[in-house]
Amino acid sequence: MNDVKAILLGAGLGTRLRPLTNQVTKCLVPIAGRPLLDYWVEQIAATGVNEALINTHHLAEQVREYIEAINAQSGLQLLESYEPKLLGSAGTIAANPNFADGADEIIIIYADNFSDVNVRDMLAFHRQHDNPITMLLFHAPNPQACGIAELDAEGRITGFEEKPQQPVSDLANAGVYIFDAQVYKQIAEMNLFDLGYDILPQFISKMHGWVWEGYHRDIGTYETYLQAQRDAVEHNKRAFSGYQPAIFLDRDGTLIEQVHYLSRPDQVKLVPGGAEAIKKLRKAGFACILITNQSPIGQGIITENDLKEIHQLLSEQLAQHDTKLDGFYHCPAVPQIKDRTLIEHYDRKPGPGMLFKAAADMNIDLTRSWMIGDMISDILAGYHAHCEGLILVETGKGLENYEIAPQIPIHKVADLPAATNLILN
Numbered sequence: 001m002n003d004v005k006a007i008l009l010g011a012g013l014g015t016r017l018r019p020l021t022n023q024v025t026k027c028l029v030p031i032a033g034r035p036l037l038d039y040w041v042e043q044i045a046a047t048g049v050n051e052a053l054i055n056t057h058h059l060a061e062q063v064r065e066y067i068e069a070i071n072a073q074s075g076l077q078l079l080e081s082y083e084p085k086l087l088g089s090a091g092t093i094a095a096n097p098n099f100a101d102g103a104d105e106i107i108i109i110y111a112d113n114f115s116d117v118n119v120r121d122m123l124a125f126h127r128q129h130d131n132p133i134t135m136l137l138f139h140a141p142n143p144q145a146c147g148i149a150e151l152d153a154e155g156r157i158t159g160f161e162e163k164p165q166q167p168v169s170d171l172a173n174a175g176v177y178i179f180d181a182q183v184y185k186q187i188a189e190m191n192l193f194d195l196g197y198d199i200l201p202q203f204i205s206k207m208h209g210w211v212w213e214g215y216h217r218d219i220g221t222y223e224t225y226l227q228a229q230r231d232a233v234e235h236n237k238r239a240f241s242g243y244q245p246a247i248f249l250d251r252d253g254t255l256i257e258q259v260h261y262l263s264r265p266d267q268v269k270l271v272p273g274g275a276e277a278i279k280k281l282r283k284a285g286f287a288c289i290l291i292t293n294q295s296p297i298g299q300g301i302i303t304e305n306d307l308k309e310i311h312q313l314l315s316e317q318l319a320q321h322d323t324k325l326d327g328f329y330h331c332p333a334v335p336q337i338k339d340r341t342l343i344e345h346y347d348r349k350p351g352p353g354m355l356f357k358a359a360a361d362m363n364i365d366l367t368r369s370w371m372i373g374d375m376i377s378d379i380l381a382g383y384h385a386h387c388e389g390l391i392l393v394e395t396g397k398g399l400e401n402y403e404i405a406p407q408i409p410i411h412k413v414a415d416l417p418a419a420t421n422l423i424l425n
């Protein structure tokens, strides 16, 4: 019986993902509501890995908490390798020369990619050929920015170059390797910095390439990260049969009259025709879910209990019209930046976190759902969660000075009843 271990390289700073990575370390940024690391942990567990090591640096305590949570479950055990100064991918191996003890192979994973690669199949391939290294390859849309491999007819890597000016192929290093334990030891002893630049060129023709034709994306930039949310929803679409569509509703300026820092229940007043609109939408089979940013809680202006009372009163007003909301989600995070188009906290709009949470809790098909709001942050939250329709109402704050990117189709209507007519027709 072969024993296989894994190293998850997750300590990168994620500078291009700021401001999100100011608050969460890159390997834990959520994709479709789950930390990125979750997807890799699931993959290696399915491959038969019982022990894996994660390197940490920026916001290491967050990863430590994650490790504890995984280790509290049965099965996979995670170990931490803390790096006060980033060591580089080869440096992490050099710092852990004995990690391969007792294993036949080590899987090395750059945990800042988002991929549906089947690592178990890759391991099976590795065990069939005679080379000590297998490198995962994918078809890169931008080969000049990647490490590019050249393969012979048997899949042996006969050339490898980082960021070539004239790429020989589009087959790019996907950041997953399998090393035989003995080669791992050898690489550890070389004591160098980067696998791609310093180590792999020395193993030309001692590596096989395994090409993944499925989904693989580097989420290094803010744009590719946001695209990955939508891809994840698209990817799961098959699972949505039987799921219901939802209307995600902003609260202030959309469902109720805009009041600056609403803090008392007596300030709650439904917009004209608001209750009837909810009633019609629910009758048409939509779950109606409130999605509200509540920074006044984070600032200490109101308490969680105050918010409960405010929403209780809202429910009572809707009950007078024989209708109700199906869910309430709020985010107490306080923004540090003014730009309402940048995600600083995943759950706070324009982050899609509350929508993904609701979708998971209530079996919602996001691709048949709509977001209705009065601000750019509402619209973008719906867009990042892959909602079918995005509606801006004129009853609240409006777009202010923001421009919407041309690829984001938005409907502008007068108010919630008009939005309802648009959806139902």
Ligand SMILES: [Mg+2]
Binding pocket: 250, 251, 252, 253, 254, 373, 374, 375, 396, 397
């Ligand atoms: Mg609003």
